[in-house]
Amino acid sequence: GVDVLTVGEALVSLRSSAPLNLGGSLTMHLAGAESNVAIGLARLGHRAAWVGRVSDDELGEFVLRQLRAEGVDTYGVRRDPDRPAGLMFLERRTADLTRVIYQRAGSAGSALGVDDLRGPLAAGPRLVHLSGVTPALSDSAREAVTWVAREAAAVGTPVCLDVNHRARLWSREAARAALVPLAGYASIVVASADELDLVAEPGADEGTAVAGLLRRGVHTVLVKLGADGARAYTRDGVTPVAAVPVTAVDTVGAGDAFTAGYLSGHLDGLDLTGRLGRAVALGAFAVVASGDWEGLPRRDELSLITGSVAGTTL
Numbered sequence: 001g002v003d004v005l006t007v008g009e010a011l012v013s014l015r016s017s018a019p020l021n022l023g024g025s026l027t028m029h030l031a032g033a034e035s036n037v038a039i040g041l042a043r044l045g046h047r048a049a050w051v052g053r054v055s056d057d058e059l060g061e062f063v064l065r066q067l068r069a070e071g072v073d074t075y076g077v078r079r080d081p082d083r084p085a086g087l088m089f090l091e092r093r094t095a096d097l098t099r100v101i102y103q104r105a106g107s108a109g110s111a112l113g114v115d116d117l118r119g120p121l122a123a124g125p126r127l128v129h130l131s132g133v134t135p136a137l138s139d140s141a142r143e144a145v146t147w148v149a150r151e152a153a154a155v156g157t158p159v160c161l162d163v164n165h166r167a168r169l170w171s172r173e174a175a176r177a178a179l180v181p182l183a184g185y186a187s188i189v190v191a192s193a194d195e196l197d198l199v200a201e202p203g204a205d206e207g208t209a210v211a212g213l214l215r216r217g218v219h220t221v222l223v224k225l226g227a228d229g230a231r232a233y234t235r236d237g238v239t240p241v242a243a244v245p246v247t248a249v250d251t252v253g254a255g256d257a258f259t260a261g262y263l264s265g266h267l268d269g270l271d272l273t274g275r276l277g278r279a280v281a282l283g284a285f286a287v288v289a290s291g292d293w294e295g296l297p298r299r300d301e302l303s304l305i306t307g308s309v310a311g312t313t314l
């Protein structure tokens with residue numbers, strides 16, 4: 001079996017360096033929250049698999065080719081003959097502000113179903129990683145990720161859930177209705193501070209939301225704070241971690257990189273301090289390079305950027 005099974009939709013991202021309304025050249029990239037995490041883990045030498053549906057054409061082939069080139073296991077991927085690839089058009093205005101246009105409704109990826117996940121889960125991954133994007137895609141995708149989380153939790157396989165709210169895909173109310181039950185199967189919940197109430201009561205503050213999650217069996221809640229770093233909550237309390245001070249050129253993908261770093265530390269058996277150090281290091285690698293995942297480090301590059309917690313260099 002693999003170390004980590006990730007499930008989601010991979011998109012073809014078409015990036016423009018100029019404002020999109022001016023036209024001009026676009027460059028073609030692989031995008032997707034879960035595939036970003038899979039690539040981050042694979043670059044560090046972990047066995048990571050990605051499962052989802054791709055279109056049965058050159059765009060689907062592109063997605064598979066990129067994942068394979070990065071050493072991600074695509075064994076369980078299904079090609080959907082009836083649906084197109086999900087697309088996104090990207091226009092970066094500033095390091096922090098990227099305008100996105102999606103063409104993903106009715107995509108191959110959105111047709112994900114429970115049957116797509118039976119084989120990959122039966123192979124016995126050590127960890128399952130999901131994001132809150134996938135349940136927003138369709139009823140069948142929501143059923144699929146809920147099924148895989150429940151089945152993994154039932155056999156004691158830890159589930160990591162990144163809330164990853166996409167306001168373009170669903171309302172906060174609809175997200176909460178799907179994500180609250182999903183979080184109940186998770187061991188690790190990752191969220192930005194403004195996403196925490198999507199896995200809690202409407203309007204819940206951070207302390208209340210975290211306490212509720214820990215009470216429901218979540219072991220670790222990671223709250224991402226951008227350039228301010230992150231906070232990790234466990235039953236033992238809260239551990240803050242500073243971001244690595246770097247010059248950000250493109251912050252897209254920072255959250256996925258952070259999650260990949262945390263999970264890598266988990267797989268390596270590091271303590272919380274070590275896991276957080278690797279998480280902020282990967283977040284920094286993501287923001288210093290253009291692209292969602294292109295700048296992520298191989299293991300022998302990890303020492304180029306190191307995170308520190310409470311004065312400890314990692």
Ligand code: ATP
Pocket residue numbers: 192224225226227228229230242243244245246248251252253254255256258279280281282283284287
């Ligand atoms: P995205 O949705 O764009 O992937 P996010 O909102 O999920 O990002 P952030 O909180 O922005 O995630 O970033 C995740 C982590 O990446 C942070 O906890 C931090 O460690 C690192 N990071 C983000 N921005 C910066 C920055 N400007 N400088 C250094 N590290 C950063």
